[in-house]
Amino acid sequence: MSITIKDVAKQANVSVATVSRILNNLPGYSDETQQRVKKVIEELGYQPNAVARGLINRKTKTIGVLVPNVSDLFASEVLAGIEEQAHEFGYSVMICKTNHDGKRTINYLQALYEKRVDGIIIVSEFITLDYYKTIETNKVPVVLVATESEYPLPFIKVDDYQAAYDATTYLVKKGHADIGMIAGTESDVISTTPRIEGFKDALNNVGITVTKEMITFGDFSFKSGIEGMKNLLKNYPKVRAVFCASDEMAVGALSLLYKKGISVPEEISIIGYDNTATAEKAIPPLTTVAQPLYKMGKDSIQLLLNPTLKINQRYPHHIAERDTVRAYSE
CATH class of the missing domain: 1.10.260.40 (lambda repressor-like DNA-binding domains)
Structure with missing residues (x-):
């Protein structure tokens, strides 16, 4: 007892x-x-x-975190930062996997409110009107990470448009012209749409016309990277470089090319997005757009617990150069 x-x-x-x-x-x-x-x-x-x-x-020293998928390395990096900073401040963390399910997300928001959490962090989720109404009704502080909203909620993320523009420009500067893209979920206006626009504008600005065959869609996962690479090889056979909207998809593309006997970067160059641990472990090691996922997670705790803190909402990115992009001058 x-x-x-x-x-x-x-x-x-x-x-x-x-x-x-x-x-x-x-x-x-x-x-x-x-x-x-x-x-x-x-x-x-x-x-x-x-x-x-x-x-x-009126304090439970508990913070709720909503994340679409806890198994991918993108989420793991963010969660590691969240948990580390929460621990330093004496808080525990409750992690809820939403699976991009609207009903489940609403249920979690309500459950976390009933458990009297001191705040909620929402990672990489599109904020619907129903989500926002629930947040407003419950009056629990919320911070968004790797996403933003049309509603007045504080957020931390990189500029996806500029990052995609820079990644594509990087390939162009390496001498590539026949560039394809494996994009994220087609309906995702927060992450997928700005990355596609950055890709298109970078090519249009150097006189390369973007056709529908040059872009295929996935869901940011390893398997969708395999399927996306298959689609590009079929629909855009002259492709010689690919910008992938996540490292997971990039590694999927690498896997497919390896099985087909197509060498990277000698025949096709690949650049990813995120700079997760998988980028360093890939064979060959993956060149990718680096966003500070761990720091974004840590800072989200600080912003949640101290909303007056001046934290830059747009975080810097850079190209982490490794071995999957060929320069034609080499």
Whole structure:
């Protein structure tokens, strides 16, 4: 049977209210009483209930995180930063996998509110009107990571348009003209649309006309990278360089090319997006657009707990050069 606050109060010969005040560092008791209660707590092995304590001080020291998929390396990098900073501040983290399911997301938002979390971080999700209404109704602080919203919610992300523009320009400067793109989810206006626009504008600005055969869609996953590379080889057979909208898709493309005996970068160059751990582990190591995922996760905790903190919402990116892009001058 678990030890309750009533057991502590009875053993220490004080009221439940006194034990509660001591646990929450509130005044109204002597030093002698405090020492006696703490000794009983230690002897009985009492573990205060965080939610019950939160009813008094309005803090549960818990943060909820909504993420579409916890298994991919993109999410892992962000979550690592979130958990590290939360731990440093004395907070625990509840991770909820939404799977891009609207009903599940609403249910999680409501459940986290009922558990009295001190704030919610939403990673890489499109914020619908229903999500926003739930957030507004519950009055729980929310910060977005790797996404943004038309609604007034604080966010942290890179400029996807500029990053895609820079990645495509990088390929052009290496001497490439026949460039394809494996884009993300077609309906994703937050990440996919600006990356496609950056890709198109970078090519249009150097006089290369972008046709529909040059772009195929996936869902940012490894498997969709394989399928995307198949589609490009079929529909755009002269392709000699590919910009992938995630490292996972880029590694999928590398896998498909390896199985077909097409060498990278000698025959086809590949550039990814994210600079997750998979980019360094790929064979050959993947050139990619680096965004500071771990730092974005850490800073989201700071922004959540201190909304007046001046954190730059648009984070810098750069090209992490490795071995999957050939320069024709070489």
